[in-house]
Amino acid sequence: MALLSTDSPLPLHGRGAVVTRHPATIRRVAQALGAVGIGVNHALSTDQMQKASVGQLRVVVLDLDVDPDADPLALVRQVSEFYPGVPVVVCAGVHAKKRLLATLPSPVVRHIVPKLGGWVDVPSEQRSFDGPDEQDLAVALRRAFADEASPLGAQPYLIQGFSTTEAIVGSTEDKERALESVMQLAAALELSDEKKRRIEVATEELLLNAIYDAPRDEAGEATHAKLDRRNPVKLAGDQQVKLRYGCDGRNFVVSVADRYGALDRGSIQRSLSKLLDPQRARPAPGTSGAGLGLMLTYGAANQLIAHAVPGRFTEVTAVMHVSGSNRTALARGSALHLYLDGAL
Amino acid sequence: MVKIEIGPSDNGGLRASVVGKIDENFEGQEVLKQARPGQRVTLRLDGVRSISSLGVRALEHFMQQLGDREVVLEDISAAVANQVTMIPNLLGRATVTSAKLPFVCPSCGVEEARSIPYVRDAATTHAPACSGCGAKMDFDGFSEEYLPHA
Known part of the structure; x- marks a missing residue:
């Protein structure tokens, strides 16, 4: 089993687990997490998720496309059982609207984020999408970590x-x-x-x-x-x-x-x-x-x-x-x- | 607030043009009063710029009140077309013949709402020519958000 190295020259405010095998999603999510000072523990699938010490993980980003045929809620459940108490961001490009909204019943899901270009349900041969918008995701995470208790407006x-x-x-x-x-x-x-x-x-x-x-x-x-x-x-x-x-x-x-x-x-x-x-x-x-x-x-x-x-x-x-x-x-x-x- | 203009249609039916935003105050009483039982009603909806959630209910109610008349909808606007993809029962048993949807010219950049048949993939198969330069226009949207796709 590979060792997970988390050495970083930058000061970090914690780490986030990112489960995806989509290169554009890895890049964009890592940029978003980096922008809010969160290091990335990357896993290509839910089977490869690495254990983290209690309190180390601030968030899990789960790309539902790691298994497009799986029940989205079952994937979320798998992640939340592995990382109990850690809030989850779900993203998807394959049948994104349907599969992302299907995760809403899980209380650990706090953010649902479509991949750019993946929202409209076009036939698979026409399908083409990027990762999620890193700027929007960073803003969302910054608000979450700031734990504001007053309205912030526009x-x-x-x-x-x-x-x-x-x-x-x-x-x-x-x-x-x-x-x-x-x-x-x-x-x-x-x-x-x-x-x-x-x-x-x-x-x-x-x-x-x-x-x-x-x-x-x-x-x-x-x-x-x-x-x-x-x-x-x-x-x-x-x-x-x-x-x-x-x-x-x-x-x-x-x-x-x-x-x-x-x-x-x-x-x-x-x-x-x-x-x-x-x-x-x-x-x-x-x-x-x-x-x-x-x-x-x-x-x-x-x-x-x-x-x-x-x-x-x-x-x-x-x-x-x-x-x-x-x-x-x-x-x-x-x-x-x-x-x-x-x-x- | 909507404005409704009513007149006869070619086939002895009633023709009405609806312009504005459909909201909680929409009743369509002018149409309901003038439409005779069994008379064909043609509604032109390209002037409907928006429909609120309360307007959805008002429009659905209006369509129900038209009863068993033949109802034909022409040039439904992007606002109506988009709502119908989210709320398929909105227009009841009415037949939609065409939709007026946003197109953009890839050559000269002109943006225009253009009428195309209300059928699957019509934004591609019936893409209009630009009124400025004649180039084939691109649909400024996705068929799945405005046209039937089932």
Whole structure:
């Protein structure tokens, strides 16, 4: 058995296990981990994973393509049993959407990251993909390791120091005005119709969720969820929602925070799993929420980031890639980053 | 908020053009009031720029209210086409004949929404010629995200 040498001239903040046999993924993931000061323990398959001392590993990056025929959840289970308590990043290029979303039921999965070009399910002879975006992954891991307990807005997903715009939303009218401001920025940047549509969908759905689904009473019961969405609503001062947005030419970022922290992993999983079985993607009857908002936001975004601290805040951020063509953005797929269960 | 323009179609049916964003306020009452029982209804949807989650429910409800009329959808916009790939039941029993989708010219860079048949692989098999230079245009998307692929 080969010995694992972990000598490094650089100061490291821990190590990460990376399970992949895809050269582009090795390179891009190693760059992402390196950018946040994490050394790499590489394994070509789950059978070759190396034991690590308790507390040494900060994260496991599992490439589901190490065995494209395996049940994705079984692969995750294998990894989490080998490295108990270590959070997992899953990435994939083969049938990426389906296989990545299939891992969501596992609580150890905190980040699902498509390989560039692997999202759209094309026939195998047309299939071609790179590794996951190292810049986006590094930002996601930096946020996780920082263990922030407050909303961060759009800034982490823009060039460092880039300005963002804020708006407080306290009513349906405010929501319309805020949405209009976001779309004015998109129009001023002369983004294509499809890019503008994705921004509009994400912004509106995040605001609707924060206005109607988030507010809770003292007993934790949703107070606005059953309201008729056609009627205007006015939020009390402590129910108001903060919108932050900006665009640095690469990413258009929209972030919406409420003061309740009610979003949980189960809700996200139920919503996104509708993408695995489109026959289940039906709007709920009645006049309250249609139950499709998060799914549509995820479909519109290239990254969806959910951060919640129960009783304090939920912040959901949608990142739309706007440099290059619409096709380029679609090929990047939709990553999901969850900061819901404490520090990564 | 949507605007709906209604008029007769060539075959004695009703023709309506829908423009704007479909949201919780969309009802399509103008169409429902004017469409006679059994009358063919043709909806032109290339002006629909976006559909919210509440708009999905409103549109599904509208399609159901059209009942057993023959409903033909022409030039569905990218917004509608993309929603249908995620929510296949959205348009009920309506027949979609064409979609107006984003294309880009690899020669002169012009970007245009162009109408192609709503069939599998039409973005390739029916790729339009650029209105500027005549070159064959590239689809600025993936068929799987806008066209039927099953």
